[in-house]
Amino acid sequence: MQTHDRRTKMIDLVRIRGFAPLEELVRELGVSESTVRRDLDALQRQGAAKRTHGGAVYSGGLSTATDSNERQPANWAAKRAIAARTVEVIADGETVLLDGGTTTYEVARLLVGRSLQVVTNSLPVANLFASQSRSDLVLLGGYVSPRTGVCLGPYANELLGRLHVTTTVLSAAGITADGLFNAHLLLAETEQAMLRAAGRVIVVADSSKFGSKSLTLVSGLDAIDQLVCDAGLLDSWREIVLAAGVELLIATLPDSPAPSSLASDTDAASAKKTNSRQRPRPV
Amino acid sequence: MQTHDRRTKMIDLVRIRGFAPLEELVRELGVSESTVRRDLDALQRQGAAKRTHGGAVYSGGLSTATDSNERQPANWAAKRAIAARTVEVIADGETVLLDGGTTTYEVARLLVGRSLQVVTNSLPVANLFASQSRSDLVLLGGYVSPRTGVCLGPYANELLGRLHVTTTVLSAAGITADGLFNAHLLLAETEQAMLRAAGRVIVVADSSKFGSKSLTLVSGLDAIDQLVCDAGLLDSWREIVLAAGVELLIATLPDSPAPSSLASDTDAASAKKTNSRQRPRPV
DNA sequence: TGTTTTATGAACGATTTCTTTCGATAGGTG
DNA sequence: CACCTATCGAAAGAAATCGTTCATAAAACA
Known part of the structure; x- marks a missing residue:
């Protein structure tokens, strides 16, 4: 397998999964850890992926341009x-x-x-x-x-x-x-x-x-x-x-009520907590 | 800030970014590393996120359902x-x-x-x-x-x-x-x-x-x-x-790294390599 | 054919992260 | 008031990852 093909496959894998652990890339591409690291470095310089501890995140798509990077x-x-x-x-x-x-x-x-x-x-x-x-x-x-x-x-x-x-x-x-x-x-x-x-x-x-x-x-x-x-x-x-x-x-900034209520993560005190939302709504 | 709100914000952050480093979550949520780890554990048990080394990946959306999991x-x-x-x-x-x-x-x-x-x-x-x-x-x-x-x-x-x-x-x-x-x-x-x-x-x-x-x-x-x-x-x-x-x-499947053939290749190659390494070539 | 360049894999120390454990605090309960 | 539970933060040892370096193999080139 050629270098270019391997890197194409690699960025494909990263793009599909959103995040790909290094170990997984090693296993699926059949190359050594060093090679995967080098490839990820290259892909990062190229802007297609972003290295993280333990793997790489896809950063070529819209997601990076819109939200991943720092905004003001x-x-x-x-x-x-x-x-x-x-x-x-x-x-x-x-x-x-x-x-x-x-x-x-x-x-x-x-x-x-x-x-x-x-x-x-x-x-x-x-x-x-x-x-x-x-x-x-x-x-x-x-x-x-x-x-x-x-x-x-x-x-x-x-x-x-x-x-x-x-x-x-x-x-x-x-x-x-x-x-x-x-x-x-x-x-x-x-x-x-x-x-x-x-x-x-x-x-x-x-x-x-x-x-x-x-x-x-x-x-x-x-x-x-x-x-x-x-x-x-x-x-x-x-x-x-x-x-x-x-x-x-x-x-107003300080108040950030999250209207989405997740399923009960801890069964015990969730019923009481849901009452914590206090917003006197004048009609 | 309550636990539930914090976890809601956390999974929001993870979802937006696709991947969120632990350190980033610590900084943006203003809580300790231990708390973030515990929350990520909870979110992982709940199926909303997947922990990785150094952070967490979002796993609630379409990406997981369609491609991240193993196919035949x-x-x-x-x-x-x-x-x-x-x-x-x-x-x-x-x-x-x-x-x-x-x-x-x-x-x-x-x-x-x-x-x-x-x-x-x-x-x-x-x-x-x-x-x-x-x-x-x-x-x-x-x-x-x-x-x-x-x-x-x-x-x-x-x-x-x-x-x-x-x-x-x-x-x-x-x-x-x-x-x-x-x-x-x-x-x-x-x-x-x-x-x-x-x-x-x-x-x-x-x-x-x-x-x-x-x-x-x-x-x-x-x-x-x-x-x-x-x-x-x-x-x-x-x-x-x-x-x-x-x-x-x-x-046709031109380059199919079947696991069986790959393993045998590795075995043969490693045996050969070990041999050549034990006998250094005189210069 | 011989030389140079590139790519690859392995090893080792350094750094980072993870897990576990412990103590402290807040809020509810009898 | 005493007690209990849940949550949080911190520390230390364990584990994993990272970057670097070096040697080998393959490919490109003259």
């Missing part, structure tokens, strides 16, 4: 908080349309396990729900953008034209008084179709998005029903948003 | 050989439509990195190409089947009606003289649409599929241009296939 911790905390606040206003049984983007991805993660009908154009989001049987999943088709993993193009827009969802969760690259901006022309068209398909439009955007325009205008602020943002939003922006008739939801 | 080694080797033979008859620059299924997934793996236009209804296949910029990717939309991760339904079929591809690679649950069979009614319709969209139809099926019917008939043998199978195909089936005007491609 502050931004990440804000996104998580926004996502946690967003899922509070989504009820079980709804049909939810999820846009692409890191913030909507966080929303999607928190929705996994809920009883929902999910519609999305994002491949990473679809992967979250694909294995679940709790929620139905509808994927918009079309051309898949390599960098972001979202489906674009006329097919996606046309399919959207025939769907109606109760709630659309939309992301944005920038927000000004003029409305929502996005960096992709095709994506803007798809998002406009998402707006038309929605009974309720929720926009998730951290405060850093405000005041910055991007390539193309998606829609005006009046198309938005609810906007979820972190507490860093300036008062001037709050006024602008409220003046446009948008309900503003501010996510 | 014989069948797997046949599928790989079929896939290797199939990609030989696919030229760069083609527009290839890839069906769902484990064999077509192997074909897809070997096509990653080629310069192609790929159309598929399979989420796992799409994930293989999503990160690549070498090949364009078009994903069929529609309802996503939770178990297999393929897109089904009228939307997928309608989109297929407007596409034309040079080659369709189709899988089958069973093959008889009547034609191809499949186990899903909706999938059969989608595959019929795939046949109509194709300039050339390649069916990949290992020899165990022959002679077994399944829920529904997809098409007759005359719709097939090329059929790729392993060498275990009986002559009687070969005649039937050839009589239907199908070009038959038999996949």
Whole structure:
């Protein structure tokens, strides 16, 4: 077996499994430990895999580009908080349309396990729900953008034209008084179709998005029903948003209620613990 | 922070990253190493994660169910050989439509990195190409089947009606003289649409599929241009296939590191090596 | 054909991680 | 108030992994 073939097989194995222990690679490829280590070094330099203690993780795919690497911790905390606040206003049984983007991805993660009908154009989001049987999943088709993993193009827009969802969760690259901006022309068209398909439009955007325009205008602020943002939003922006008739939801950082309840890990005290969630909800 | 919340966050982190080093979990969750280990043990007993040296891998999703576990080694080797033979008859620059299924997934793996236009209804296949910029990717939309991760339904079929591809690679649950069979009614319709969209139809099926019917008939043998199978195909089936005007491609196992032969090789080689090492060559 | 380069496997010390064990703290219970 | 359980953090020995080095074999090359 040649070196190149072996490395191809190796990265195949790592990619399929997501993580491959070194010992397993040694066994399945029939070469020595040293050779596997050297190959993994080469694959790591090449960017296809990332070595860890005991093996290697696949890092060539979308997963690395989107989430594995470090993001700004502050931004990440804000996104998580926004996502946690967003899922509070989504009820079980709804049909939810999820846009692409890191913030909507966080929303999607928190929705996994809920009883929902999910519609999305994002491949990473679809992967979250694909294995679940709790929620139905509808994927918009079309051309898949390599960098972001979202489906674009006329097919996606046309399919959207025939769907109606109760709630659309939309992301944005920038927000000004003029409305929502996005960096992709095709994506803007798809998002406009998402707006038309929605009974309720929720926009998730951290405060850093405000005041910055991007390539193309998606829609005006009046198309938005609810906007979820972190507490860093300036008062001037709050006024602008409220003046446009948008309900503003501010996510607070310290509180992070995980709505997903796992099965009883320890049988004893779980019943009492579930009561620990205290959130006086004024109606 | 409560134990349950912490474990929820932990499995979230592991799921997002695919692999999470222990040290990273210690840092991000703000607890001691011992606690993280104990939690990972619990999550592993629960089946949500799998511990490895230095961290944990997510094991709750589709990846585990579909590929990480062991498949039948014989069948797997046949599928790989079929896939290797199939990609030989696919030229760069083609527009290839890839069906769902484990064999077509192997074909897809070997096509990653080629310069192609790929159309598929399979989420796992799409994930293989999503990160690549070498090949364009078009994903069929529609309802996503939770178990297999393929897109089904009228939307997928309608989109297929407007596409034309040079080659369709189709899988089958069973093959008889009547034609191809499949186990899903909706999938059969989608595959019929795939046949109509194709300039050339390649069916990949290992020899165990022959002679077994399944829920529904997809098409007759005359719709097939090329059929790729392993060498275990009986002559009687070969005649039937050839009589239907199908070009038959038999996949051979050129490099199959069978464990028995590998072991004997190792023994012989080690004996020889030991001998030569004991007698150093004079310089 | 002889030389150079590359690839491979084995060994050893250094480093890291794992498991086990122990003590401390918080919260519930009689 | 005393007791008990569950959880957590820390330490130490055991085990596994990593990086390096060296010798051999194969391949590329002149």
